Amino acid sequence: MSKTPERSLTGDDDVKVEKVSADPNCEDEASGIQTLNMFVRTRTDSGKPLSDMEILEQVTVLNLDTGEQIPLSIAEDKLPQCLNPLSLHIMRLTSDLEKDKESDNESVDSKKTYNTQLDNVSDGDSVSLRKKTSQLKKFLGSKVRRTVGRAKMMAQEVSLPGRQKEEMIDIPDELTGGEQHVKMKASSSHKGPYEFDTLQCVQEMHGEHLGPIWCMKFSPCGRLLATAGQDRILRIWVLKTAFNHFQDMRSRCNADSKSSPTPSQESLVSQHSVEDPVAAIIAEKESDPRSPFVERPFCTYVAHTSDLLDVSWSKNYFILSSSMDKTVRLWHISRKECLCCFQHIDFVTAIAFHPRDDRYFLSGSLDGKLRLWNIPDKKVALWNELDGQHKLITAANFCQNGKFAVVGSYDGRCVFYTTEHLKYYTQIHVRSTRGRNSKGRKITGIESLPNEDKILVTSNDSRIRLYDLRDLNLSCKYKGYVNNSSQIRACFSHDGKYIISGSENQYIYMWKTHHDYAKFSSARRDRNDYWEAIKAHNAVVTSAVFAPDSHSLIEQMERHRREKEEEKASSLSGDALMGGASSGNGYVLVSADFNGCIKVFVNRVKPKHSSLPVSAMS
Known part of the structure; x- marks a missing residue:
């Protein structure tokens, strides 16, 4: 929320606070007041001094998500719940921008009027005003600090708007075959058949992350999962079937580095954070055979000094992590130390x-600059700056196999640059043509559709949009989930058939990318509210992803389960543990929430409900 001026100038006692700076002894105080950009009254029309609370009620703040003006006296109760520190920082930046704009747009006549009224104020009133505004400044400072502190710790449930509640219906139990372990919902327009009615929760990992998980991403091979968030630690989880492979890789690397010089302090910190492989093996043997991941992180990396906002994998197991500490750090799964640190001016979002040359990576920052880094040279190869009033980059990615770099902005634009020279190419305004979403909202995620010239854009108007890059037209808009102030981003399944997203109402939402509209005569092809959702968490679902190679993962889980059965000479059948199917067809979903909990789900595809290939539905 940003502070906006409340002009109320009626009577001789109404003055512009920021003008009380003629006395050299109060220049610092006046400068501080000027930064608040507020106009307040200190007396009533009858001359009675106003109390601090009455003065505070004149000051309003703007909820950037709803446009609502709120008196600061009640702003604490009106703050969005589960607000992350990135949103708080963006609010502060946009507040400064709004104040600058307000100052630039102030007319000369208004300034003369304010100066005339200021000249009419007596010296006694000036002293009283300075004293009153000083008290107000102190009160506001403590109030804002308490508000921000509470907002960062919020993790309460955000309720759905009434319209969305009415759209939700329970999936009948008879459709789930009695094997459903999670609460399912679907939109009222979605009458079935359902794609995810066989979802089962097979693993829950909690107690490692302290606080919200802001980002989560699989390695391209699908055997490693990186998670990071508020606790500043990057954790890498490994599949049970791949543990020995990566442990051998790490052992070989450690053997090669024994003769290396004394490690740096940063290296020592990371070494202490790496999990004991023996303890990991013991935990793996005692875990549920259905669980695909080793129960404890394969490795943890400690170097960042603030929240981690994004992670990225290369094909050969290098990992990039970006943070609110204004750095990007490079790691490798076989190494314990940070390999390189890339410094920025502001948060790296x-x-x-x-995608074709992992010697280079793209970074987007709140300083408005898009940078293409050369990793071997450890420097910026190319850069460009976002234009417009709000030069805040909140999302970035490559598209068309690296031909273009695309960034998402705070004001709802997707701007394309040619990767070769990082020159401006074109842009899309992500917004509705009319209604409350006609103003662009913050872009939180950008992802390319596999094997097609389309991108998926997530934004803070609770909409996900699919754009065709051939003509920049909107192909489809996906509705149903709640994303008003979070950094939630949607992503595709490995085959591009489905879209998944977390939500502020504690659900995980799924849509078919290309819905079969032929049987719905009145349906619009650019709208898709045929969603399915599961109530899987007790807090905001901050991230949800599909595993890249779900089929192989399900087969590995089944094979691992059989090996466990043979070792333990168990009498349990495959049907009892995994729903009876031996095929690897299906999808694996992983979700993370505001409380640091990670859950893994398996959805086996039934042959009669299998979807057409994407190419056949395009």
Whole structure:
């Protein structure tokens, strides 16, 4: 929320606070007041002095998500719930921008009027005003600090608007075959058949992350999962079937580095954070055979000094992590130390390895600059700056196999640059043509549709949009989930058939990318509210992703389960543990929430409900 001026100038006692700076002894105080950009009254029309609370009620703040003006006296109760520190920082930046704009747009006549009224104020009133505004400044400072502190710790449930509640219906139990372990919902327009009615929760990992998980991403091979968030630690999880492979890789690397010089302090910190492989093996043997991941992180990396906002994998197991500490750090799964640190001017909100040449990566920052880094040279190869009033980059990625770099902005624009020279190419305004979403909202995620010239854009108007890059037209808009102030981003399944997203109402939402509208005569092809959702968490679902190679993962889980059965000479059948199917067809979903909990789900595809290939539905 940003502070906006409340002009109320009626009577001789109404003055512009920021003008009380003629006395050299109060220049610092007046300068501080000027930064608040507020106009307040200190007396009533009858001359009675106003109390601090009455003065505070004149000051309003703007909820950037709803446009609502709120008196500061009640702003604490009106703050969006589960607000992340990135949103708080963006609010502060946009507040400064709004104040600058207000100052630039102030007319000369208004300034003369304010100066005339200031001249009419007596010296006694000036002293009283300075004293009153000083008290107000102190009161506001403590109030804002308490508000920000509470907002960062919020993790309460955000209720759905009434319209969305009415759209939700329970999926009948008979459709789930009695194997459903999670609460399912679907939109009222979605009458079935359902795609995710066989979802089962097979693993829950909690107690490692302290606080919200802001980002989560699989390695391209699908055997490693990186998670990071508020606790400043990057954690890497490994599949049970791949543990020995990566442990051998790490052992070989450690053997090669024994003769290396004394490690740096940063290296020592990371070494202490790496999990004991023996303890990991013991935990793996005692875990549920259905669980695909080793129960404890394969490794943890400690170097960042503030929240991590994004992660990116290369094909050969290098990892990039970006943070609110204004740095990007490079790691490798076989190494314990940070390999390189790339310094920025402001928070780094998005990073992405070049899809064809992992010597380069893209970074987007709140300083408005898009940078293409050369990793071997450890410097910026190319850069460009976002234009417009709000030069805040909140999302970034490559598209068309690295041909273009695309960034998402705070004011709802997707701007394309040619990767070769990082020159401006074109842009899309992500917004509705009319209604409350006609003003662009913050872009939180950008992802390319596999094997097609389309991108998926997530924004803070609770909409996900699919754009065709051939003509920049909107192909489809996906509705149903709640994303008003979070950094939630949607993503595709490995085959591009489905879209998944977390939500502020504690649900995980799924849509078919290309819905079969032929049987719905009145349906619009650019709208898709045929969603399915599961109530899987007790807090905001901050991230949800599909595993890249779900089929192989399900087969590995099934094979691992059989091996466990043979070792333990168990009498349990495959049907009892995994729903009876031996096929690897299906999808694996992973979600994370505001409380640091990670859950893994398996959805086996039934042959009669299998979807057409994407190419056949395009």
